[in-house]
Structures are given as structure tokens and as C-alpha cells.
Amino acid sequence: xxxxxxxxxxxxxxxxxEALFTADVRGVTVSRVRGHGGEIERVETxxxxxxxxxxxxxxxxxxxxxxxxxxPTVRAIMDAARTGDVGDGKIxxxxxxRVYRIRTGETDEKAVTPGLPxxx
Amino acid sequence: MVQQASEINAADTVWxxxxxxxxxxxxxxxxxxxxxxxxxxxxLNTMMMSVxxxxxxxxxxxxxxxxxxxxxxxxxxxGLQHLGLAGVDLQAKGTIPHLxxxxxxxxxxxxxxxxxxxxxxxxxxxxxxxxxxxxxxxxVYAPTAHWVWGGGWLGRLGVLDYAGGTVVHVNAAAAAxxxxxxxxxxxxxxxxxxxxHNVPYVLLGAALLWFGWFGFNAGSALAANSAATxxxxxxxxxxxxxLVAWMVIDxxxxxxxxxxxxxxxxxxxxxxxxxxxxxxxxxxxxxIGALAAPASYFAILWRTRTSLDDALDVVAAHGVGGATGAVxxxxxxxxxxxxxxxxxxxxxxxVGLQLLGLIAVALYSGLMTFGLVRLVNAVAHVRSDVRxxxxxxxxxxxxxxxxxxxxxxVLVMPTATASAAFAARxxxxxxxxxxxxx
Numbered sequence: 001x002x003x004x005x006x007x008x009x010x011x012x013x014x015x016x017x018e019a020l021f022t023a024d025v026r027g028v029t030v031s032r033v034r035g036h037g038g039e040i041e042r043v044e045t046x047x048x049x050x051x052x053x054x055x056x057x058x059x060x061x062x063x064x065x066x067x068x069x070x071x072p073t074v075r076a077i078m079d080a081a082r083t084g085d086v087g088d089g090k091i092x093x094x095x096x097x098r099v100y101r102i103r104t105g106e107t108d109e110k111a112v113t114p115g116l117p118x119x120x
Numbered sequence: 121m122v123q124q125a126s127e128i129n130a131a132d133t134v135w136x137x138x139x140x141x142x143x144x145x146x147x148x149x150x151x152x153x154x155x156x157x158x159x160x161x162x163x164l165n166t167m168m169m170s171v172x173x174x175x176x177x178x179x180x181x182x183x184x185x186x187x188x189x190x191x192x193x194x195x196x197x198x199g200l201q202h203l204g205l206a207g208v209d210l211q212a213k214g215t216i217p218h219l220x221x222x223x224x225x226x227x228x229x230x231x232x233x234x235x236x237x238x239x240x241x242x243x244x245x246x247x248x249x250x251x252x253x254x255x256x257x258x259x260v261y262a263p264t265a266h267w268v269w270g271g272g273w274l275g276r277l278g279v280l281d282y283a284g285g286t287v288v289h290v291n292a293a294a295a296a297x298x299x300x301x302x303x304x305x306x307x308x309x310x311x312x313x314x315x316x317h318n319v320p321y322v323l324l325g326a327a328l329l330w331f332g333w334f335g336f337n338a339g340s341a342l343a344a345n346s347a348a349t350x351x352x353x354x355x356x357x358x359x360x361x362x363l364v365a366w367m368v369i370d371x372x373x374x375x376x377x378x379x380x381x382x383x384x385x386x387x388x389x390x391x392x393x394x395x396x397x398x399x400x401x402x403x404x405x406x407x408i409g410a411l412a413a414p415a416s417y418f419a420i421l422w423r424t425r426t427s428l429d430d431a432l433d434v435v436a437a438h439g440v441g442g443a444t445g446a447v448x449x450x451x452x453x454x455x456x457x458x459x460x461x462x463x464x465x466x467x468x469x470x471v472g473l474q475l476l477g478l479i480a481v482a483l484y485s486g487l488m489t490f491g492l493v494r495l496v497n498a499v500a501h502v503r504s505d506v507r508x509x510x511x512x513x514x515x516x517x518x519x520x521x522x523x524x525x526x527x528x529x530v531l532v533m534p535t536a537t538a539s540a541a542f543a544a545r546x547x548x549x550x551x552x553x554x555x556x557x558x
Contacts, residue, residue, distance in 0.1 A: 011510040014312045034528060043532070044519045055528025085507065 001096040001112055002070050006061040007035060007089040008081040013059050019080035020063070023072045026114040029062040039087035058089060064099055064112045127212035135344035136216045136224055142335025143227035147174055147234050149332055153325025153383065154238050157432050160317040161512025162242045163522035169237035169246075173253055177233045180254050181226040188262035190225065195273040197263045214342050224339060225265070229257050232288045236489075238432035239296030240303045242314075243509055246517040248502040252492060256295065260488045264291050264481050279477035280453055280460060280470070282351065283340035285395025285445045290478045293439025294485035296430060302493040303502060305429030307509050314431075319379050326383035330359055333390045337397035347458050351397035354405035355390065361409030362389025369417050381417075384437060388416040391438050392445030395474075396452060399459025404452035412444040443478050450474035 008016055013030070020028060034055040042053040065073050074091055082088050101111035151170035158166045177185075187202035202208050205222070213221040233253040240249070267274040268281045281287055308314060316322060337355040341348035366385025367377040392412030393405050400408065419436035430436070450471035453459030461467035496502055508516035515521060 009510070014308075034525075036528070042515060042519075044515070044521065044524075044529075046520065046524075050532040051529040052532055053528060054530055083507070083510075 001064060001066055001099055001108060003094040003096050004061070004063045004065060004070065004073050004077070005092040005094065006063075006077045006081070007033065007037070007058045007091075008061065008077065009083065009087065009089060010057050010059050012081045012083070015080040016059075016061065016077055019076035020061075020073070023076040025063060025065065025069065025073050025076065027063065027112070031060045031062075033058050033060045037087050037089065056087060064096060066109050066112050069112075127215065128217060129215040129343070131344040132215040132342070133217065133220065135348065136220050136339060136342065139335035139339025140220065140224045140227055142332045143224070143231065143339065144174070144332075146227075146329055146332035146336065147171070147231045149325050149328030150231060150234050151325070152321045153329060153387070154241065154432055156318040156321025156323075156325060157238075157316045157380070158241055159314060159512070160522060161514055163317060163514065164520055165246065165513035165517050166237070166241045168518065169241065169244075169249060170234040172246075172250060173230050173234040173237075176250050176254050177230045177257050178226055180257050181229045182222065185229055185257050185262045186222045186225065188258060189229075189265040190222075190270045192271070193266065195276070196267070197272075198266045198270050216342065221342070224342075228284060228288060228336070229261050229265075232261055232284075232292050233257050235289070235292035235434060235438060236295045236299055238434040239300040239430045241431050242513065243306050243504050244303055244502055245500070245504050246513070248496045248500050251499070252496050252502070255492050255496070256489065259492060260295065260485050261287075261291065264484065267481070268477065274477050274480065277473060277476070278460060278470075279473050280399055280449050280462075281395045281446065281477065282398040282449070283337045283394045285391065285442045285449065286478045286481050289391045289394060289438040289442030290446065291481050291485045293435045293437075293442060294482040295489040296434035297428070297439065298486045298489040299493060300428055300430040300435075302490060302497075303429075305427060306431065307506060309429040309431075310427070316380060322380055322383045326386045330355075330386055330390060333359075333394075337394060341398060347398050350402075350457060353402055354393050354397045354400065357402050358393030358396075358405040358409030358412075359386045359389030361406040362386065362392065362413040363409075365410045365413035366417060369414060384416070384420075384433075385413055388412050388437050388441040391441035392448070394442070395446045396449040396459075399449055399454070399457060399462075400452040401454060401457050404448075404454070404457075404464075408445055408448045408452065411448060412441045415444045416440045439482075446474050446478045447471060 035058050036054050036056065039056055044051055044053055061077065063073055070093055074093065077091055099108050099111040147170050151167040154170060155163050155167040183204055186208065187200055188198050191198035191200060191202045193199035208218050208222050210217045210219060212218070233256055236256070237249070265287050266272040268279060268287050269275060334352055334355055338348040338352035341351055363382055363385040366381050370377045370381045389409035389412060392408050396405060396408055416436050419440040420433050423430060423433060423436050449462065450473065451463040453462030453470060454465050455461055460470060462470045493502060504513060504516065
């Protein structure tokens, strides 16, 4: 199993989600983060105070997948999040030691494989 | 001074001073109404589009627009005798000082131009917008105000427009329709949900608009008298009826009365009663409010299924609401309440006159707006680029954010001397990134 962590532009969030669902990737955690990825600094002015904004708003996607799902997941995010400008983000693929699904107690591969949709 | 005292009425002057400040407040109120409805990344830009009108249109009106609208002239446009406020002094105009009359009318021009912005938000560049509203007030607003109120042809024909249902609302909505078409839809329109970022702002804006609208409608009596009282009461009752009607439709359709809907209902009721305020009975005003609400409600539902990205529904609220109000003025106007005879008083022709008035203004406004947008676009692109639209217009147009967070903001010292002084003190002026993150 791997943990795919992707940092992307917030304005591409919908495209990324759409691409993930199209690629049959379910189970996503998203958080708002701020970071610096070499973008040109943005200068803002508030009355007499001029500031360089070093941190940009980004979204962080965390997706636990089984090994053969890594490639399609990464490709979906890459295509959907890319604008071609500096600041498009990064994708990290990390090894995962153990995964538990809390509801069933299933572990590892089973825990990251979506079951059949259950009503309710 | 002795001469004026015989003509200027103190009570009227006091009321019109108050009414002018009330109407001026409507524009910042509109800033909150519109600002709450857009996404957070465009909140400041949207609010600035209204706020800037206070300055730009205020000046253009005083220097040129007032003369074109209210200077003595022909059927189509006023004269140039009041350019640069020439001859606009403290002498009486009616029963109030001429300068006060000019100012009161100026506050109308300001909000009319600001209303248009609702159709083009989240994608129009700020500089071209300023140029557009300055030109629009001179080319569109001033002549149409002259047609109805300044001695022009529509007023002479007997078109009833008490406080500007046609001149202000239908006029702005026609411009908004053309503006939205000319600017083309936002990149995300129809692809993602574009949600209001601050609904409490929307309610605050609607409430302040209602407050200011008492000056708008009751002030249009231009005197502290019973006509002003009637307009005031109708401005209280029509939005109340529209608000109730809107909530009832909401409840009937979805089982829930929404806050954004309530705010919109109030504004639609205010818009609809504007042409009628001093001409119809209080019951007539309630009917106008209650009838305008469903018209606008279903216009909004229909609009969202089209490719017309009138982002904040200026056409549905002000166009449909204003047109409904203008036509219903022709229905409910009664001589007993200060109007000409409308349909209920047995005069069928008044409805036709009302239709003529609003079609003439809408056509002229739409055509001229198209020309003006093309003209401004030839000098500087009116549309933001794709990247700017994605980042948000607050950052790209104003270099500010509505909701800043301090982290990651590095102070740029204003002068070399100040930097040196800080350096001597041993303060880290620009902490390294790693430190800022930890």
C-alpha cells in the first residue's frame, strides 16, 4: 500500500476530484494548507504596510491506495492539477506500514479497497 | 438670502438633506449585498465596484452629468448650461436649494451605475470598469433621466416613474444584460458551484438597502409632505409583501425558507415599488410587492439554466422586478393617491405608456452599453485573463485579500534608512522561510 500526498492549487480542486472519481479512486482526505513552492512573490499593500506573501494557499490531498492503484491516481492528479505555471504543486508517494478500516477492522489491501456501496 | 427665504422651505430642505445621505448609503449597502454573494477571493473587488462609483460617478455627475440630465434642453437630452456646476447654487430649485437637488439626483446616478456591476463581477478588470461607469453615466443615465424627469419626451407623454423603476432599475438591468453577454461567462460558470461566501453580509446589505430606500422613494417627493409619507409607507409595505411571498415560494418548493432568498425578496420588493411609491395605495403597494416576487423568483430559476452569466441576477431582480413594478404602476395608480389614472381607475392606456417607457429605456441602454463596452475594450481589455480569474480579482486587481492571515507575510521596509535602523537594532527583518514555517 502507498499513501499518495498531493499539494495542488485550490482553484483546481474540482478538476482533481472529478479526475479521481473518474479514475475510480474513492476515499480522499483534503485539507487546506499554506506553503511555498518557488512561485513569484506576491506583493500586497495595506495602507502604508507593504508585504511579500511568501505562503500561498494550497490544498493537500491524502489518498491511501493499493500498489496497482498508485499509477492511475498519480496520473489523474497530475493531469487535472497542471496549469503549466510555477506553483502547480507536488505529488509524494509514501510507503505505508499498516492500514486499518475502523468500521470493519479490515487491514492493509482490504482496508484501502472500497467495498460495494452499502445503502445507509 | 432674503430672496431665497421666501422660496426655500426649511422642512423640505431638512428632509432632502437626510434623504440624500440615506440614498448615498445604499451604494455601500449594495457593496455588502453583492460582496457577500461572490466567492471570498473576489469579495473586495466586488465591493470596490460599488464603492468606487461613489467617487467616479459622484464627480462625473457634478461636473457634467447633472447638466445633461436636468439642464434645460430638448426632448432627448438636457443642455450644457450647468457644466462644472455653473448656475447650480443656493437659490431655490422647487422648495430646496439647487445644490441639494443636484446632490440628491447624484446619489441616484451613483447607485444606478453600481447596480450594473453585479452582472460582470468575478471577471471584469477594475480600470476598464471605472472608465465604463464614468462613460455610462454620461451616455446612458443622464439622457434617460432627462427623458423621464428632466423635461424629456417620456415624462411629457405621461409615463409614471416615481423614483426610478425605469430610469434606475430597468436601465441598469438592460446594461447588466448586455454587459454579462459582452464579458462572456466566468470560466467556472456552469462547471462548478459558485457559492456566496458570506450570507450574513448579504442580509446586512439588504437591510441597509431597505433603510436607504426610504430616502430613495420618499425623498422623490422632493418635499416633507404627505406624498413623501405615502411613498415611505409603500416602501415599508411592498418589500414586506415581497419578502413573505418569496419565503412562501421557497417553502412550497423546497420546504425551507432561505436567507439569500429573503434578502433577494426584500430587494425585489423595493425595486418593484420604486416606480409606484407615490402613486398607489398602500394595498396596491402590497400587491405590487407580492406579484413582483414570483416574477423575479422564477426568472432567477430560469436564468441559472441558461448561458447568461448575470452573476448576481441584476436582470432578474432589477429588470424583471423593475418592469413588473413599472407595468403595475400603470395598473394601480390612482388620482386619489397622487397618481394619474391607472387601469384600476379605468385608464387602460396608462399600462401601454408604462410599457413604452420601459422598452424605450431598455433598448437605448442595451444598445449604448454594447457600444461602450466595445469602446473601452478597444483601449484596454475589459476581461481578466484566465490566471487572474483563477487566483481571484482581489489579489490581481487590488493587491489585497479580504481575509488575510499573517503567516508568511514578510514586511517590506519602506525605505533603506528604516531597514538600516532595524538592522542596527538586531531585529530580523526578513525571517528565513524555514523559520516562518516552524
